[in-house]
Amino acid sequence: MAYHLSVFLENNPGKLERITKILSDNSINLRAMSLASSGEFGVMKLLVDNPEKAFEVLKQNKLTVIKRQITAVVVDNVPGSFNRLLNKLSQNNINIEDCYGFLLSDGKTAAIIMEIDNTPNASQLLSDIGFDVLTAEKIYKY
Amino acid sequence: MFWQKDIELMDKEQLRNTQLDCINKEIKIAKRSEFYKKKLSNIDKISSLDDVKNLPFTTKEDLRNSFPYGFLATDLQNVIRLHSSSGTTGNPTVVFHTAFDISNWANLSARCMYTAGARNNDIFQNTMGYGLFTGGIGFHYGAERLGMLTIPVGPGNSKRQIWFMQNFKTSVIHILPSYALRLFQTVEEMHVDVKRDLNLRIAFIGAEPHSEEMRKKIEELYNIKAFNSYGLSEISGPGVAFECECQSGLHIWEDYVYPEIIDKDTLEVLPDGCEGELVLTTLQREAMPLIRYRTRDLTKIISEPCACGRTHRRIARITARTDDMMIINGVNIFPIQIEKTIMSIPEAGRNYIIEIFENNFMDKLCIKLEIDNENFGGTLRDLEKLQNRLECELKQEIGVTPVIKFVDAGSLPVSDGKAKRVFDLRNKNK
Numbered sequence: 305m306a307y308h309l310s311v312f313l314e315n316n317p318g319k320l321e322r323i324t325k326i327l328s329d330n331s332i333n334l335r336a337m338s339l340a341s342s343g344e345f346g347v348m349k350l351l352v353d354n355p356e357k358a359f360e361v362l363k364q365n366k367l368t369v370i371k372r373q374i375t376a377v378v379v380d381n382v383p384g385s386f387n388r389l390l391n392k393l394s395q396n397n398i399n400i401e402d403c404y405g406f407l408l409s410d411g412k413t414a415a416i417i418m419e420i421d422n423t424p425n426a427s428q429l430l431s432d433i434g435f436d437v438l439t440a441e442k443i444y445k446y
Numbered sequence: 447m448f449w450q451k452d453i454e455l456m457d458k459e460q461l462r463n464t465q466l467d468c469i470n471k472e473i474k475i476a477k478r479s480e481f482y483k484k485k486l487s488n489i490d491k492i493s494s495l496d497d498v499k500n501l502p503f504t505t506k507e508d509l510r511n512s513f514p515y516g517f518l519a520t521d522l523q524n525v526i527r528l529h530s531s532s533g534t535t536g537n538p539t540v541v542f543h544t545a546f547d548i549s550n551w552a553n554l555s556a557r558c559m560y561t562a563g564a565r566n567n568d569i570f571q572n573t574m575g576y577g578l579f580t581g582g583i584g585f586h587y588g589a590e591r592l593g594m595l596t597i598p599v600g601p602g603n604s605k606r607q608i609w610f611m612q613n614f615k616t617s618v619i620h621i622l623p624s625y626a627l628r629l630f631q632t633v634e635e636m637h638v639d640v641k642r643d644l645n646l647r648i649a650f651i652g653a654e655p656h657s658e659e660m661r662k663k664i665e666e667l668y669n670i671k672a673f674n675s676y677g678l679s680e681i682s683g684p685g686v687a688f689e690c691e692c693q694s695g696l697h698i699w700e701d702y703v704y705p706e707i708i709d710k711d712t713l714e715v716l717p718d719g720c721e722g723e724l725v726l727t728t729l730q731r732e733a734m735p736l737i738r739y740r741t742r743d744l745t746k747i748i749s750e751p752c753a754c755g756r757t758h759r760r761i762a763r764i765t766a767r768t769d770d771m772m773i774i775n776g777v778n779i780f781p782i783q784i785e786k787t788i789m790s791i792p793e794a795g796r797n798y799i800i801e802i803f804e805n806n807f808m809d810k811l812c813i814k815l816e817i818d819n820e821n822f823g824g825t826l827r828d829l830e831k832l833q834n835r836l837e838c839e840l841k842q843e844i845g846v847t848p849v850i851k852f853v854d855a856g857s858l859p860v861s862d863g864k865a866k867r868v869f870d871l872r873n874k875n876k
């Protein structure tokens with residue numbers, strides 16, 4: 305089971321930098337992130353190579369942080385592949401709470417990170433319908 | 447079951463007779479003071495309790511204006527202690543005690559704690575402030591009188607509080623309701639399991655008006671019973687009224703004070719059951735009797751019999767202090783209404799402040815809430831939902847739409863004493 309971290313943020317200058325500094329001081333590699341904001345506050349999702357450690361150090365630094373389960377699949381870095389994924393998800397009634405992607409080091413494929421709330425067995429389902437579902441190990445280090 | 451059975455179960459008629467005798471005694475003693483010598487110059491005694499309403503009121507202003515000794519009704523050689531308000535603006539209010547007063551107050555505090563279920567084999571941790579503030583020292587004496595092992599920790603230093611609770615198996619705690627919530631953050635940080643690691647069973651909460659929702663929250667968090675305590679330093683301190691095991695209203699000790707409820711505008715006495723300002727006349731004070739003291743606390747008298755059998759009437763939970771009222775665009779709002787609403791929404795967290803400022807000649811009410819690991823669901827959608835819910839429910843409760851702001855955990859100001867939650871930032875010079 306893989307997860308990323310969800311951090312509450314008041315939107316003020318220096319806040320993001322404070323978080324990245326804590327990660328960097330603790331040699332934690334930030335692999336990808338997304339930020340959703342509603343003007344005065346927001347929520348940041350952090351995908352890191354060591355979520356357990358990152359969770360502890362952020363908490364120690366008095367940040368409001370929780371772990372959230374994610375599902376990640378690999379798609380080809382070609383037009384239409386993300387659309388194909390979404391199409392399959394909606395056909396199977398899987399609802400995405402949040403999602404972001406990043407290019408993998410081979411340059412030919414990308415990882416799509418998804419928070420799926422309504423389907424506990426989403427990974428299994430996705431792999432059954434032919435997607436390359438990444439293991440936790442791979443999400444953190446690939 | 448009872449600390450002083452004969453007094454607590456005293457027949458109503460007898461109680462009223464005692465009250466009349468005591469008021470006349472208090473008038474006599476009071477008239478030795480400079481203030482009452484003038485104020486009561488043409489009154490020596492009253493012939494029935496119905497006449498109490500004809501006696502003059504005493505206000506906090508009177509206490510201030512008579513600083514320092516205007517209310518002292520005995521020779522200084524008989525006085526053994528004074529308590530005083532902080533007096534940051536103008537003269538402080540000063541309250542004097544003889545040895546008899548202190549002993550009486552200790553007995554009354556012991557009665558309160560016994561009424562709530564504390565016994566002499568309990569371990570009592572007092573987290574209230576000691577010193578000029580009456581909260582700590584008042585119950586300290588009471589707890590010792592009751593025979594509990596008393597730990598005078600005083601306020602603050604949450605880690606040490608929990609350390610004492612764990613090591614000495616504290617079973618009874620005296621705590622400000624706002625601090626009880628804040629202390630729980632440290633309980634969690636220290637990974638203390640309240641059921642496994644602590645032995646708490648009773649909390650006395652008081653000194654700040656608080657809602658039933660807040661009491662429930664404290665009871666849930668610590669898995670205890672929390673009892674509402676009422677008192678005021680002008681009368682002595684904590685111990686004036688207290689909840690019994692029924693937890694429905696506070697028995698006001700009618701052998702110690704004579705309570706009335708008045709309309710705060712017309713100053714007419716209201717019948718039992720009507721809400722208004724609580725007025726108290728002391729019945730046993732030696733150093734400084736007070737006649738019809740206006741407490742500025744809003745409540746009502748509950749005269750129906752209580753299931754516990756005590757004949758002393760009850761007062762309802764204090765809904766507000768008249769001083770606390772905020773006027774926002776002409777609407778009267780009490781902070782406790784906001785607290786009640788916030789506490790009834792489990793995801794809303796525990797730490798908040800209220801700010802009032804002016805924008806385009808209109809008052810704006812802003813409520814800042816901390817988002818901590820307890821109440822953070824992890825998505826923006828949850829936060830926006832919570833924001834809407836707070837806005838709607840508060841609008842319903844207070845009639846004004848507030849601005850809800852979420853802020854980082856630990857970013858709101860904290861105080862060791864009573865929580866300061868309301869910050870009025872309006873320009874008062876206009």
Ligand SMILES: [Zn+2]
Nearest residue numbers: 690692752754
């Ligand atoms: Zn009762």
